[in-house]
Amino acid sequence: MCRFVCLCVLALCLVLNGRAFAADLPPAATAKVDFQTDILPLLENHCVRCHNAEKQKSDLRMDSREFLLKGGSEGPSVVVGNSAESMMIAQVTGTNPDFDQMPPKEGPLSAEQIGLLRAWIDQGLEWPADIVPQAKGGDEETAPGKAPGLPEDWRVEATHQQGALAQGALAADLKGPNGEPAITLTPPAPPVAEAINLLWTPNAKFLNGSIEVKTKVIGGTAEQGGGLIWRVKDKNNYYFASYNPASKKFSLGKVVEGEIVELGSADFEAPAGEWVTLRIEQQGPQYAGHLNEQKLVEGSDADLQEAGGAGYCAKGDAATAFAATKLNAQS
Ligand code: HEC
Known part of the structure; x- marks a missing residue:
């Protein structure tokens, strides 16, 4: 009898626990x-880099429906x-005490x-068989960082990163020359001399325009x-234009598969x-770079001809x- 009651209590607890758990989700x-x-962007940006063919954390692969099941x-x-x-x-909500969120x-x-x-799971876990998610955002150690105060899709990354990422954020105590909100990009401590912080x-889906x-x-x-960086495919493929007041040099170039190629440069003081106004123009392969309304660099390059992201860069320290x-952006 006792055994029966105990079992019932246990069963009831399990049911109640299950309910409480579902209600919290x-x-x-x-x-x-x-x-x-x-779903695909979610898996690619947040899961697959640790759960794929090469890296199977907790023996789990998430690059096909079969593996997930x-x-x-x-x-x-x-x-x-x-x-x-x-x-x-349970894992993404952190409601499983035995495993990390x-x-x-x-x-x-x-x-x-x-x-x-x-909803994806409840609706039957639709997954077209020919779609294989690719890990985005690098490997486990080089996942992109968040940018406090900026929209969700903004990310901090680095070309030639080693160690910690830079900080990118909406500045609390700094305004632009006309009182506009300012964004800061500050290096990690210690800074990495070769890193281009992004x-x-x-x-942004930027192809042509300014x-x-x-x-x-x-x-x-x-x-x-x-x-600035534009037509950004990922942290290793983009165009850049930057001004370094220390060396008084303006430089426009590209990063392709992590290799930095300067396309043009000019002295500028x-x-x-x-505040310095930097502007780039891009039309098909034609590019131009301006500082304070002065055109300093122009030319043509056939490499990165697809629309891509856009943002800011700052090198080293x-x-x-x-x-x-x-x-x-022009369509
Ligand atoms: C940075 C690497 C990393 C990322 C990214 C990652 N995971 Fe994991 N995952 C792990 C590790 C490590 C464990 C083992 C955790 C533990 O033992 O506490 C794990 C375990 C799991 C498990 C338990 C599998 C089992 O049966 O043992 C699930 C489910 C899971 N992850 C789902 C996800 C989902 C969904 C995402 C994306 C939202 C994700 N993971 C992103 C590293 C990662």
Whole structure:
């Protein structure tokens, strides 16, 4: 009898626990989920770099539906049709006390992102067989950083990064020359001399047009200043234009597969400590770079001919402020 009662109590506890657990989860999205637009970017940007063919944290691969269903060391990660009972959701919500919350290091997913994953599972885990997610944002150690105060899609990365990432943020105590909000990009401590620190958004979709920004030195000895990056494919492929007041040099170039190639440069002297206006123009292969309304560099390059992201760069130990950005993209 006692044994029976105990079992009943135990069963009841389990049921109640299960309920409490489900109620704490962010709600599933109500709209029909589309794998390619809603789920794929999530997996690629936040999960697959640690759960793929080469790297299988906790024995889990997330680069196909079959692998996800097979699961990891604890068995299947997904119960199709039941997100509240799926380990994957317990991991991203941090409701499984035995395992770290996913993704580790970069910080939790938003409630909206979790809602999409839940709806995807509840709606049957649609996954077109020919789509294989690719790890984005580098490997585990070089995941992009967040940029406090800026929209979600802005990220901090570095070309030739070693160690910690720079900080990119909306400045609390600094304004642009006309009182505009300013953004700062400051190096990690210790700074990495060869690193080009980047603060950018893939959503700019910039192909042709112009981008203008006002920049100002806020720190740096070996390097100072910084500039713009555009047609950014990833942290190893983009165009850049930057001004270094320390060496009084303006430089425009490209980074292709991590290799830096200067396309043009010019001497330029701007009054120390003042905001400098940097502008680039791009039309097909034609580029031009201006400082304070003076065209300093122009030419043609056939390499990066696809629309890409845009943002800011600062090299090595340079700490730089950016304000009054005007992006004028032509379709
Ligand atoms: C930086 C690397 C990294 C990223 C990114 C990452 N994971 Fe993990 N994952 C791990 C590690 C490490 C463990 C083991 C955690 C532990 O033992 O506490 C794990 C374990 C898991 C498990 C448990 C598998 C099992 O059965 O053992 C699931 C499910 C999971 N991750 C899902 C995800 C999801 C979903 C994402 C994306 C939102 C994600 N992970 C992103 C490193 C990562």
